[in-house]
Amino acid sequence: MKVVALVCSARRGGNCEEIAERVLGILGGRGVETEMVRLIDYDIHPCNRCDYQCFREEEVCPIEDDVPLIWEKLRRADGVVIATPSYYGFLPATFKAVIERAQGILNWVTVEFRDLEAVWRGKPTLVIAVSDGGGEFILQYLRETLKGAHIISEHLSYTELGIPGYLGGLLRLPQASSRVEEMAEKLYERLSASKDLSGDDDP
Numbered sequence: 775m776k777v778v779a780l781v782c783s784a785r786r787g788g789n790c791e792e793i794a795e796r797v798l799g800i801l802g803g804r805g806v807e808t809e810m811v812r813l814i815d816y817d818i819h820p821c822n823r824c825d826y827q828c829f830r831e832e833e834v835c836p837i838e839d840d841v842p843l844i845w846e847k848l849r850r851a852d853g854v855v856i857a858t859p860s861y862y863g864f865l866p867a868t869f870k871a872v873i874e875r876a877q878g879i880l881n882w883v884t885v886e887f888r889d890l891e892a893v894w895r896g897k898p899t900l901v902i903a904v905s906d907g908g909g910e911f912i913l914q915y916l917r918e919t920l921k922g923a924h925i926i927s928e929h930l931s932y933t934e935l936g937i938p939g940y941l942g943g944l945l946r947l948p949q950a951s952s953r954v955e956e957m958a959e960k961l962y963e964r965l966s967a968s969k970d971l972s973g974d975d976d977p
């Protein structure tokens with residue numbers, strides 16, 4: 775069983791990375807294989823200079839970068855963690871680029887990999903948004919976009935927690951830390967339940 779954590783922040787060692795590390799640490803302790811995917815470590819481009827090649831059977835998206843690799847990791851994962859900040863009320867542009875490029879990659883990577891639902895259907899997915907503003911909107915967007923995923927979500931609001939979020943170190947607050955740990959437990963329960971149902975070890 776494998777869980778991939780997408781860290782959507784543009785900085786290293788911030789709240790999102792710490793949250794993903796904490797969740798993966800808990801899952802790793804239960805024998806789950808884990809992988810951290812920091813979007814800043816990958817070459818990611820949005821749709822650009824496009825002639826809708828991806829809509830035509832005989833053509834492919836001309837962009838060569840790491841986005842197909844990221845989709846392949848997501849497709850193969852049994853569960854996903856998305857740790858994201860709000861950047862001006864939405865997910866960072868790197869995440870949005872990964873989503874919009876799905877259109878061109880779904881036909882490209884494998885034939886059965888045709889739409890977002892093929893990647894997310896039934897997949898336990900923990901989304902944790904950190905922000906003052908925009909967190910709830912991000913959660914709503916992801917619930918609508920990751921079609922068919924079993925989403926468990928949490929919004930950690932800096933105002934509510936009483937600290938300026940840009941400083942990082944959110945998990946030093948016991949209440950933030952325990953909420954993240956609780957979410958990790960819920961994800962583990964959901965993963966265990968979905969594995970019992972499918973018995974499938976190699977998606």
Ligand SMILES: Cc1cc2nc3c(=O)[nH]c(=O)nc-3n(C[C@H](O)[C@H](O)[C@H](O)COP(=O)(O)O)c2cc1C
Binds near residue numbers: 788
């Ligand atoms: C470009 C940029 C835009 C941001 N916009 C918002 C925002 O709209 N709302 C908010 O609550 N925080 C905003 N922030 C603050 C981040 O959400 C906060 O610093 C968060 O902790 C970043 O995640 P990290 O700690 O993993 O780097 C913004 C930060 C950056 C760098």
